[in-house]
Amino acid sequence: MEQRLVLVATGGTIAMAADVRAGGAVPLLRGEDLLRSLGEGALPIEVVEFSHLPSAHLTLETLWALRNRVQELALDPGVRGIVITHGTDTMEETAYLLDLTVEGDTPIVLTGSMRAASDPGYDGPANLLAALRVAAAPEARGIGAVVVMEDEVHAAREVTKMHTSSPGAFRSPYWGPLGRVEGERVYLRQRPARQALVCERLEERVMLIRLAVGMDDGLLRYALERGMRGVVIEALGGGRVPPWWMPGVREAIAEGLVVVIASRCVAGRVGDRYGYTGSCRELEAAGAIPANGLSGVKARLKLMVALGAGLRADGCREAFAREP
Ligand code: ASP
Numbered sequence: 001m002e003q004r005l006v007l008v009a010t011g012g013t014i015a016m017a018a019d020v021r022a023g024g025a026v027p028l029l030r031g032e033d034l035l036r037s038l039g040e041g042a043l044p045i046e047v048v049e050f051s052h053l054p055s056a057h058l059t060l061e062t063l064w065a066l067r068n069r070v071q072e073l074a075l076d077p078g079v080r081g082i083v084i085t086h087g088t089d090t091m092e093e094t095a096y097l098l099d100l101t102v103e104g105d106t107p108i109v110l111t112g113s114m115r116a117a118s119d120p121g122y123d124g125p126a127n128l129l130a131a132l133r134v135a136a137a138p139e140a141r142g143i144g145a146v147v148v149m150e151d152e153v154h155a156a157r158e159v160t161k162m163h164t165s166s167p168g169a170f171r172s173p174y175w176g177p178l179g180r181v182e183g184e185r186v187y188l189r190q191r192p193a194r195q196a197l198v199c200e201r202l203e204e205r206v207m208l209i210r211l212a213v214g215m216d217d218g219l220l221r222y223a224l225e226r227g228m229r230g231v232v233i234e235a236l237g238g239g240r241v242p243p244w245w246m247p248g249v250r251e252a253i254a255e256g257l258v259v260v261i262a263s264r265c266v267a268g269r270v271g272d273r274y275g276y277t278g279s280c281r282e283l284e285a286a287g288a289i290p291a292n293g294l295s296g297v298k299a300r301l302k303l304m305v306a307l308g309a310g311l312r313a314d315g316c317r318e319a320f321a322r323e324p
Helices: 031-036 060-074 091-101 124-136 218-225 243-254 280-285 296-308 313-321
Strands: 004-011 016-019 024-027 045-053 079-085 108-111 145-149 152-155 179-182 185-188 206-210 230-235 258-263
Touching (some): 004 031, 004 060, 031 045, 031 124, 060 079, 060 091, 091 108, 091 296, 108 124, 124 145, 124 179, 206 218, 218 230, 218 243, 230 296, 243 280, 258 296
Parallel strands (some): 079 108, 206 230
Antiparallel strands (some): 152 179
16 A cells, blocks of 8 residues: 655644734744645655644644544554644644554654744754654654654653754753654664553643742642642652642642642652652652653643543552653
8 A cells, every 4th residue: 555644734833934914923834835845755745734823822622633633644554654743832742642642653743943934044844854754764663753853853752842942942851862864864763662541532620830949839729729630740859849738739639639740850750768848758648649750741731631531540640650
């Protein structure tokens, strides 16, 4: 069977150019326009014009619809690989959601650009070409969802946007990139550790709270009042909270909220052996679940998926414990 690549265009700066009436760059380019600049490739490419949105405009509903569309494509034996053009601001979250919930071995490659088509040094075509090469590479089968930017291949679970404007904004600070694209060759030196969760919907009532020194527990109390089902606390260092947060954490768990502890550090796992109050050890003893090496934004998505799949606290604990 002849296989094809599929380009799913969602918007982002890669699809933007300056527009005088709007006062700045807005999404003007379609998937077809993006492809036109690249010339002929070895495989046919189908274009899906999914949306034309800055990634800050994506709702959870749109994200889940994208996931469902990608799942359909991933199960089509005629599809060799999927490339998604996407805004860089939330690219790591979409990539991780797809990595966690899309079944099958079809590679899913997200890319974008940091500079708009009307800017000098527009990085869209080079990133798109590299992404298409990864999606077509035989060794990319089973790799899950990855982000390809500036010729680097990053695992969805690890990658994060580290810089607001540099074309080299994407890094995998914990374990480094999986590989590189050099000319027409794709080199993958690591296989990503992946986990799949089967789920039909996202539980949207999950809140992410980032801690700062001396902060009161008002946001945690707010989560309780708003009827949240889960809370991810991006805690300090290896997973610590101020002592005055412990009563709220205990209350939230007693009321049935699933409380997950991530870290506001850019890399590393949570967990400690401290004896003082507010330590990760005390949080775990109180029933909070360590996110292991997942960032706060990705732990939030994982909790939305786990709760959406109908898991209770113990099931969520087990899903996070299986974190590779
Ligand atoms: N604001 C843009 C977005 O996320 C940034 C980008 O695509 O680079 O849609």
